Amino acid sequence: MSEKLLEARSITIQFGGLKAVDSLSFHINKGELIGLIGPNGSGKTTCFNMLTGVYQPTSGEVFFNGRVINGLRPYQISHLGMTRTFQNIRLFKELTVLENVLVGGCQQISYGLAAPVLHLKKFFEQEKKLTQRSLELLAIFDLEKKANDLASSLPYGEQRKLEIIRALATSPQLICLDEPAAGMNHHETHQLMETIAKIRKDFNLTVLLIEHDMKLVMGICERIIVLDHGVKIEEGNPVLIQNSQKVIEAYLGPEGIQ
């Protein structure tokens, strides 16, 4: 039943003298929604970067579907079924909303160089299919009306949503969301979380979520991993995390408790 989709075995990364993540071990089962929290600079984003191949761990291994993915390039990991969004939005700004999603769907394209140049039937068929699917994905967040707008012209909240859609277009098994609600107001955040819960069901997704809004994380995550200074200090269900002395200390400092 609880099959491991992702497993990190004591991954460490060192930037000069700084161990940004230190012997971190955890796993995610298929279908779970896991929260990754911690104070600023505790190594959450760095952890994502190691999982998705942007950084190589100095030591330790990452397994995805039982296979070591250390040393693979990010695009290869994406092909295996792990994708992500970025904390500091990285859309293709000068491309349209639709084109952004089409890039995410690039794995559905199998034609070579000749098909588009000679306008072969294969080219039109695959493009049409991909465009249709991309528009369907855009409809999840009501963005299909803005399909032909430039990505940079979207308001901030919609840019975050577009990043999620673009990631979904890669047909992932595991999606890593890095503060998807950053900069959104309370109402928007609430809506976003409902949508995440919905797509998780519809697409049979496993989700790893970094988020600062505690109420939100406690509300939707089944299990939470807490990082502080690159070290895992606690792991467990929301109730356990809320009552953990170590977590309170990490967030408020030792004085905060008195």
Add this chain to the structure above:
Amino acid sequence: MKIPLLTLLGALVIGVGINFGTDAFIQLTLIYILINMILAMSLNLVNGFTGQFSLGHAGFMAVGAYSSGFLSTLIPPAEGPLQILYFLIYAGCGGLAAAIAGFLVGLPSLRLRGDYLAIVTLGFGEIIRVILLNTPSVGGARGMYGIKGPADWTLGEFTFSKFLFGYAHAIFWVIVCFIVIWRLMRSAHGRAFLSVREDEIAAEAMGINTTSAKVRAFVLSSFFAGIAGSIFAHYSNYLNPASFSFNRSVDAVIMVVLGGMGSLSGSLMAAAIITALPELLRPLQQMTGVDLRMVIYSLCLILLMILRPKGLMGNKELPSPWGWLKKKGAQHE
């Protein structure tokens, strides 16, 4: 396939007009414009669409020019109308040689992010030039003579001139280059190029093999630079390493920037302007007796960069004349 063929046909008809209406000097300038159009469009693929910075386009042009020129001394072209076939084959071989060079240069340097490509291509351009200077079998500094070019062919009353053959050959490749890049840019391949330009890290995360995308763009770009070199070689019948100096690479970059990074129609316009401007200014020099051409040329560039900092076209394209004609036609019915 209808539109490209119609365009080619139209261009050929215009060519016949030019053949009879103008002198050899204008004809030569026109051929140079066509060559520069291919150079500018192909460089735009790398510098404009894929967001890399190549500074050695002259090097790839040289590889194409010399290999295709050399081939023509080994296997001379047939006479008469069949000669065009030979020139197409020479050009294909020149392009292929340049593409191989592009692969060898691009693979190691494009794996890295950043400005390595500019440095490596700059070095490559100079190395090629120095090698050619010091290779006696291609003439060294003296230059390479004996390259076979298009020749007149008389059929009854009518003479198909050297210009007509050269023009047909060049315009064919301009159209091929335009269509290949235009259509690729509207496919998944083009979107991969653009995503690399926009954000490499995000592109990788979306499953784009960014190294492969960059190398593909670079190799294709080198191929067409080689084609441009080949057309140049056969039309001039003579090659000299000095023709492929760093200046020519810079000229190509100027055309891309002036026309607009990521605009093919911009590249076409800029190639025409930059090639023709110094020639158009020639009468002025005769009138005043001072060579102000370079001054005016630079002033034009500066003005353009102030007035249109993103180039003539930015990353937009001109509307297709064919679409416009269709609309007109529909209105008449």
